[in-house]
Amino acid sequence: DAGITQSPRHKVTETGTPVTLRCHQTENHRYMYWYRQDPGHGLRLIHYSYGVKDTDKGEVSDGYSVSRSKTEDFLLTLESATSSQTSVYFCAISKTGSDQPQHFGDGTRLSIL
Amino acid sequence: SQQGEEDPQALSIQEGENATMNCSYKTSINNLQWYRQNSGRGLVHLILIRSNEREKHSGRLRVTLDTSKKSSSLLITASRAADTASYFCATDRPNGNEKLTFGTGTRLTIIP
Numbered sequence: 001d002a003g004i005t006q007s008p009r010h011k012v013t014e015t016g017t018p019v020t021l022r023c024h025q026t027e028n029h030r031y032m033y034w035y036r037q038d039p040g041h042g043l044r045l046i047h048y049s050y051g052v053k054d055t056d057k058g059e060v061s062d063g064y065s066v067s068r069s070k071t072e073d074f075l076l077t078l079e080s081a082t083s084s085q086t087s088v089y090f091c092a093i094s095k096t097g098s099d100q101p102q103h104f105g106d107g108t109r110l111s112i113l
Numbered sequence: 114s115q116q117g118e119e120d121p122q123a124l125s126i127q128e129g130e131n132a133t134m135n136c137s138y139k140t141s142i143n144n145l146q147w148y149r150q151n152s153g154r155g156l157v158h159l160i161l162i163r164s165n166e167r168e169k170h171s172g173r174l175r176v177t178l179d180t181s182k183k184s185s186s187l188l189i190t191a192s193r194a195a196d197t198a199s200y201f202c203a204t205d206r207p208n209g210n211e212k213l214t215f216g217t218g219t220r221l222t223i224i225p
Contacts, residue, residue, distance in 0.1 A: 092155075098212055
């Protein structure tokens with residue numbers, strides 16, 4: 001299995017608080033992605049990174065920010081969490097983008113009360 | 114936005130039978146990928162098929178791609194209880210080489 005670790009695996013927090021999720025890889029892959037998965041919507045891309053300090057928005061980026069200061073770490077931040085951001089969040093990595101498979105972490109289940 | 118849509122949404126079959134899932138998409142692609150997701154886990158890559166390929170095999174999996182109909186199918190032969198999972202197709206974008214768009218998945222249940 002590809003070396004991808006997401007932390008925390010579960011989190012419960014309150015509306016209005018900041019939340020940071022971490023994705024750590026040991027594969028030295030260039031691309032890293034953050035998705036959210038909700039019933040009826042499948043996986044939707046939030047943000048992705050194509051290198052250190054290089055990031056771009058996905059289809060559901062409002063309310064989220066990301067940072068990648070090292071190849072191995074990709075952080076997703078909810079600046080002020082809302083109940084609509086309750087979801088399961090997945091990180092994925094890929095060597096060279098969409099022409100190669102993506103390898104996924106086991107997800108973070110985030111509940112915002 | 115371009116999206117793969119799987120059909121059916123849910124499928125239940127007896128162990129040993131074959132399972133077929135379909136994916137349709139809207140615009141041209143460079144490649145299409147299939148993934149499996151077991152309950153509570155991340156997605157696992159199964160097969161990548163490129164736009165110039167028509168069929169690809171991996172063990173009990175067979176994927177076909179018909180670019181004229183903008184559709185793909187995933188066939189699992191001789192199904193096993195362990196095949197119970199959700200299956201997703203994902204497509205790339207014609208002018209981009211970085212992002213995938215996932216469908217909403219087919220939930221496959223294998224009845225022992």
